[in-house]
Amino acid sequence: MPSRLHDRRNPNIQWFDPPVALENGRARSSPWFFDPEEGRSLEPELWSVELGLALDRVASSRVGRAIVDCVRRRTTIYATHGGAYTDPDPFVDQAGVEIPNARLEAAMRDATTIGADALIGIDLIEPAVAQSGAEVWAPYLALLHELVHAVNITWGNYRVRAMFAPTEANRVGAPSPEEEMALLIDNIHRSERGLWIRRRYDSAGPLLRPGTIPRNRSMGIDVTRSEARVVSRCERRVPILAARLAALDRRTCPYNPFRDRGGGASAWP
Numbered sequence: 594m595p596s597r598l599h600d601r602r603n604p605n606i607q608w609f610d611p612p613v614a615l616e617n618g619r620a621r622s623s624p625w626f627f628d629p630e631e632g633r634s635l636e637p638e639l640w641s642v643e644l645g646l647a648l649d650r651v652a653s654s655r656v657g658r659a660i661v662d663c664v665r666r667r668t669t670i671y672a673t674h675g676g677a678y679t680d681p682d683p684f685v686d687q688a689g690v691e692i693p694n695a696r697l698e699a700a701m702r703d704a705t706t707i708g709a710d711a712l713i714g715i716d717l718i719e720p721a722v723a724q725s726g727a728e729v730w731a732p733y734l735a736l737l738h739e740l741v742h743a744v745n746i747t748w749g750n751y752r753v754r755a756m757f758a759p760t761e762a763n764r765v766g767a768p769s770p771e772e773e774m775a776l777l778i779d780n781i782h783r784s785e786r787g788l789w790i791r792r793r794y795d796s797a798g799p800l801l802r803p804g805t806i807p808r809n810r811s812m813g814i815d816v817t818r819s820e821a822r823v824v825s826r827c828e829r830r831v832p833i834l835a836a837r838l839a840a841l842d843r844r845t846c847p848y849n850p851f852r853d854r855g856g857g858a859s860a861w862p
């Protein structure tokens with residue numbers, strides 16, 4: 594039996610050691626941690642150590658610490674290989690029993706209203722990518738992004754089913770209001786750390802250099818309207834996170850619409 598571990602800062606965040614993977618809703622010990630073809634491997638007994646390090650790295654920034662602190666219901670992190678995802682968690686405890694559709698529906702409904710438990714799948718094997726000495730992508734950056742979704746799920750602010758029309762998706766660089774918020778907070782964290790800033794949710798198109806403040810000119814999109822929408826919604830639905838982010842000063846976090854646009858957001862369109 595794998596043992597259950599909890600994040601020491603926020604015990605709502607849990608995982609299993611050795612790692613557990615989800616396949617079609619079934620929990621199973623993960624078989625694919627040795628990948629000789631790609632020349633990368635992560636032994637099962639080291640997965641939990643790597644995840645602990647990734648969580649420490651997330652929480653060692655002010656933005657990341659705010660996100661970790663704001664996960665307010667049980668969030669279980671599973672191992673996956675290739676990509677990352679976050680969903681409302683319909684399981685009463687560790688996954689592995691057949692879940693009726695009604696419970697899946699209830700978990701999704703609660704995630705959009707009163708809050709639900711969350712589950713995250715994360716790939717810790719994928720190597721980090723850097724350009725000119727600054728990170729473009731790393732597993733802990735993916736974890737931070739997924740934890741933003743977990744915050745939304747656990748607060749009842751999850752909106753992955755609401756999709757933007759194609760022109761709006763193209764304009765803001767994200768397919769849904771949910772990803773628009775995750776992308777914005779991801780970029781505030783990148784600003785704190787001096788990493789490359791993302792223009793889009795997908796990896797298409799060039800990134801903005803470390804230290805850049807996203808603007809219409811540099812983004813080619815109406816970033817101001819997108820920021821206003823995210824900040825205003827977060828202030829109403831996850832006020833604790835909005836307040837924590839708004840408190841980060843210019844020296845800590847040069848790009849920070851929660852601080853720069855906070856307070857007056859309700860008057861915006």
Ligand SMILES: [Zn+2]
Pocket residue numbers: 738739742772775
């Ligand atoms: Zn996302």
